[in-house]
Amino acid sequence: MGDKFLLEAQDVSKYFGGVHACEGVSLGVREGSIHAVIGPNGAGKTTFFNALSGFYYPDHGRVFFGGEEITRMPNWRRIERGMSRTFQTPSIFPELTVYDNVMLGVRSKAGIAFHARTPSGEQQAAHERRIDELLGFVNLVRFKERPVAELSHGSQRLCEIAMSLSTEPRLVLLDEPMAGLAESETERIISVIRGLHDRLGLTVLFVEHNMRVVLGLADRITVLDRGRILAEGTPSEIAANEAVRDAYLGKEVLEHV
Amino acid sequence: MLEHVGPQLFNGLVLGAFYAIVAIGLSLIMNLTGTINMAHGSFMTLAGYLAFSMIARGTNFWFAFLVAPLLAVLVAIIVERTLIRPLYGRDPVYSLLLTFGLSLIAEELFHVVWGANTLPFAPPAALGGTLALGFMNFPVYRLFIVIVLVFAFGLLGLFLYRTRFGLRLRAAVQDSEMIAALGTNTQLLYTINFGLGILLAGIAGVLAVGLLGLNPTTGNTLLMPAFVTVIIGGMGSLYGSLVAGVLIGVATSLMTLYVPAASEVVIYILMAVVLTIRPRGLFGEEGLFG
C-alpha cells in the first residue's frame, strides 16, 4: 500500500446557496500517516470533512477510499469500509452510560445490532472485553457505568473517540478534536491521537486550529483558505510558507513554534 | 361537460386560495418557532363564530368581518404567551400534542356556546348573486373571497419584504440567536408572528363560513389539506404554500367533477407523488425538519 493513498479527494467542491464552502479541493492521505487540515475559520474544513465522510455529497469532484470510489456512498457504508469520524461537538448518546455508548459500535461491528435475539452469555462477555479494551485505550474504564452526560467535555470527547474505534476503522477523521477543551485536557487528547497512530497503526486525518498541536503531531499538512487549498506539505514546509503566514499565521505564532 | 370546467376551475381557485392562506399562516408559525399549530382550524372557526354573534346582535357585516379576526388574534396572543411559549425549543411533537388538545377543548366549547348544528351564515345581499364577466357567471361572494385573499397575500408580501419588521421576522427565521444578540426582543417577535398567522386564519375563517357553513368543525376540515399544502409546497417556503394551495385546490375541484369519490384523497395522492419526485416539496429548503 506504499504510495497509494488510503483516502483521496479529487477536486471536491460544495456549494451552499451559491456560496462555495469549498472548491476544487484535492488531497491524498497516505496509509499510516497523520494528516492535518488547517485554515482560518470559514475556510471550509468541516464542509470538506462532511463531504469526505458522507454527511452530504459533494456537488463536484470525487472521493476514493482504499481505491474504491465512495463519492456518493451512504455514510453508514463508509464506516463498514473502514472510515470513522468524530464531530466538533462530541456526537454521543447523551442519555446512556459510557458503556452503552461504546456497546452500540461493538454490536454494529459484530453484526448483531439489527437482531431481535439478545446475545448469548459468551458473546456478551466478548463484547464487554472489547469495550474494556476500547475504554482502556482512552483511559475511561473507571467511568464505564457513569451516564456520559456527567462527564467533562474532554472525557466525552475521549468517549467519542473510543466509539469511533469500536467499528475497527482504518482511517479516523477527527473534526477539531481540541475544540472547547481546557489546556490540561488537550495534552491527553494529543497523546490519544498519537496513540491511534503509534499503538493502533491507524491513519488519522484531523482538522485543527491550534498550530502548535498541528506542527507537533502531523506528518503532512494541508492548508485551506476560503474554501480552496492554499498550500500542502510537511510541517517545516508549511511553517516556512509565506502565503500561509500571511493568510493564517501571525509571525509571532510561528516564532513560538 | 366542458361548460362545467370553467366554473370548477374558478371554484378550485377559490378553494386553493383558502388552502394557501391557511397554509401560509401555519407555515409562518412553524418556520419561526417550530410550533405545529393543530389548533389553527379552531381559530378559524372562532373567528367565524365571533362574526356570527356580532352580526346576530345587529353589527354590520363589514365591521364584524374586520373585527372578528382581530378578536381571534387577541385570544391567540393569550394562548401563545401562556401555553405555547414554554414549548419553544422543544421537540415539535409537544406543540403538536398541546395544540391538538386545545383544538379538542375549542371544539367542545363551540358546541357548548353555539350548539352543534350548522348555523346559518349568509353573506350580505351586496355579495349575493352572480356577476357575468366575459364568458362565465361568477358568484359574487366567491369573487369577493378571491379579491380579499389576493389582497391579503399582497399585504403580507409587502409586510414581509418591504418593512423593517418583516425583515426582522425573516431574519429571525434564519437565525433567532443572531437576532436576539443584535438586540431584538425575540419573545415579542414570536408572539407577533403567531398573531400574524392567526390573523390570516381568522380572515380565512370568516370568509369560509359563508361557503362551508358554520359548525364546531368547520375550520378543521381545512386544516389537514392546509398541512398537505405546506408539505407539497415545501416547508419553509411561503411561496411554495401559495403555489401548492392553488394546485391542490384546482386538483380537488376538477376531481369532484370527474371522479367525485376520489376528490378527498387526491390531495394525498398528489402529496405522495410530489414527495417521491421532490422529497423536499416543490420549493422546500434543505434541512428544515426533514
Added chain:
Amino acid sequence: MNRRLARVTPGRIVALAALVLLALEPTLAPYIHVDVTIVSAALLFTIAALSANLLLGYTGLPPFGNAAFFGLGAYGCALSIKYLNVHFFTATIFGMLAALLGALIVAPFLVRRRGIYFGLLSIAFGQVFYFIAYRFTDVTGGEDGMAVTRPYLAISSFTLKETAFYYLSLVVFILSILAFKAIVQSPFGRTLVAIRQNEVRVRYLGLDSNRFVFVAILISALFAGLSGALSALLNGFIAPLQLDWHQSGDFVLATILGGSGTVWGPLIGSIIFVIGRDIISTITPYWQIFIGALFVACVLGFPRGILGTILARFGAAPLSNEPEEANWTQSPAIAVDHHG
C-alpha cells in the same frame, strides 16, 4: 441469564400486583363499578398505545398514523369474517396482516422522514385509509360503520362471552407486553433508542438507521392491527372514525400520560384514559374538554408521564433505560472491580 429472570425488583413486584388485580377484575367488578368490557377495551387500547410508544418513546418519531393500522386491523378482521367466514383467531390474523400490508405500502414514504415531516405524512396516509373506509360503502358500510359478528373460536364451536373475552384480552395483553419488552431490550430495540438520541452517530457507527425505522414501523403496525382486530371483535362494531388521526392522538396521549419510553407506561395511561373517558362521559356530554385539558396538562406539566416521573424521582436510569433493563451494565463480568 437465569439471574436476570429471577431478579426481584420493585418494578416487577408492582407489575405482578397489577396483573393479579387484572386477573381478579371479573370478581371485583360489581364492587368497583368497573365492568369487564371496559377493562378489556383498556387492555386492547394499551396494545395500540404500545405501538405508538415504540415509535415515539423509543425511536423518537411522532406516530400519528397508527389509527390507520388500528383501523386496518379492525376492517381486515371484520371483512374476513364477512366474506371469508373465518374463525376467531384467523380473523385476528387477517387483521394483523391487513395492518402489515398497509405499513408495507406506507413505510417506504415515511422511512426517510423525521420529525414533523414524519408526523404529518403519517397523518396524511392515515387519512387516505380513512377516506377509503368512508367511501367504499358497499364493502365497509361507510359512515355508519359495519357490524362484526363474533365468530366461533377455531377449536370449538362456542363464541366467547364477555368474561371469557376478557381473559382472552388479558392473555393477549400479557403476551403483547412480553413481546414488546423483548423487542425493546433486544439489540434492535437498543439501536432504536440510540436513533432517538443521536441518529447521526448511529449511522457513523456503520448502521443504516432507515432500515431500523422501517422495521419499527412494521412492528408498530402489527401491534396496532392486533389491537384493532380484537377491538372490533370486542365491540361487535367498527366505523371509519376509528381510522381518523384523532384516534392516533388518543393512543399518543395514553403513551405520554403513562410514560413514553417505558414498557408499562402505556398500560397506566390507557387505563386512565379509557376508564376515565368512560366515567366522565357519564357525568357530562362535554368530556372532550377534559381529554383536551389532559393533553395540555400532560405536555406542559408532565412530559415524562406518570411512570417516567416516578422512575426519575427514584433516581433510576434516564427515560429510555428502565431499571430492570440494566442488563447491559449488569452481567457477571462486571463483578470484577474496575474502579481506579
